Amino acid sequence: MAKKILTTPISAEDIEALHVGDVVYLTGHLTTCRDVAHRRLVEEKRALPVDLKDGAILHAGPIIRPMGEDSYEMVSVGPTTSMRMEKFEEEFIHETGVRLIIGKGGMGAGTMRGCHDCKAVQAVFPAGNAVLAATRVEKIESVHWKDLGMPESLWTCKVNEFGPLIITIDAHNRNLFEEKKVIYNERKEKVFAEICPQVRFIK
């Protein structure tokens, strides 16, 4: 099967064609955006210094090597726990018009509503694979909010076939992690019942 590639700017039609479990790659622009940047936009009502309309964000704090004035090398970059941004994401999607949210692990009902209402998706890049991801970054084009330090600054990158990205929330009200969680919890009850009789050490 041919690689499915999304290119920024991403259209609503591109998003509607995606379903949970699909694997895609991103070519174009990708901006790192995590805890404090979300908080500044949503709670502090500060405008983001980067236009994310029809664009993509990565919940990540990279390792960057400065290469002289305003020039940087992406050393390692990979997703951080997306659930930390859940509190802000629905409003973030509405405010920015972002189409693709790349992170790690599941997100909740707010993100699902945002993805459905504004035609966006959440995807997982397999975490811990930060060198592989960095080799898909062709160039760091700009950096904003450097006062937040290396992990939290907004690093806008030009990427080529950045992935694999596994779609975990689509625009059709499906959430892969939540569906998996139901199965894991059912299995957990069974496992618990099996183990219990074997650990009755207090008698």
Next chain:
Amino acid sequence: MTKAEAVEKLTDTMAKFYAYSGKHLPDDIQKKLAELSAAETNPLAQSIYATMKKNQELANELDRPSCQDTGAAQFFLKCGANFPYMGELPAILKEAVRRATKEAPLRHNAVETFDEYNTGENVAHGIPSIFWEIVPDSDKLDIHTYMAGGGCTLPGHAKVLMPGEGYEGVVKYVLDVMTSYGLNACPPLLVGVGVGTSIDTAALQSKKALMRPLGSHNPNPRAAKLEELLTEGIDKLGLGPQGLGGDHSVMGVHVENSARHPSVIGVAVNVGCWAHRRGHIVFDRDLNYTIDSHTGVHF
């Protein structure tokens, strides 16, 4: 060797070893990941394992930290009472992390609390964390290094149970953490469980459990049995790599324990992600050293 030369040698070795441990997983973790990958039958999980393998090869080839979250530094020391540089160790370890951060490079992960700023050096008040055990009649220094990433630190839980909840309560507590926070913490996980009296004793043990080599067992047969039951049980949840489903969930479950007050059972859970960046180095009094976590490494 003058004292100043000795301090420099220790600092230099620890800086190099700490940086190295961010780029290369320990032998036991690499071996276990290869086993889990070979045994996996789920196609999406297989492709994630293949991505992980490729990443470790690239980290080695390009000499870069394999995961961008190079953690907050933690050191677990067993220091002989006669080790000649005991008093210098806190400053040595802090300087070693500072140097490793520049040279590797590692991510700046030390944020001062309340003042809320990133120091930009990866060291701050209480980072690196240093946990001491003093060993009588010894002149050796035994150090476990650990890069405590955010993702694998986040599931950390501790609670004091009532004895009526029993070890059944301990099992439930661990399983609940796995299905709630565990799947976001980069499975397959190494799960550390501490069983003791208060949350602090249990919590420290749950982290020390992560320093044990894979395949080791608690010397108490019942605790070892619990390790085995939890390993099989959590595997049956089928979390798979990244929590997206697969045949296994864990690299292992380690239980560490101490006695308890009759009225309580303290329990804690700490997890290590698949990129479990632990190192183990032992110095003698002349600062000759052996590294048993990573074969063939010498600086």
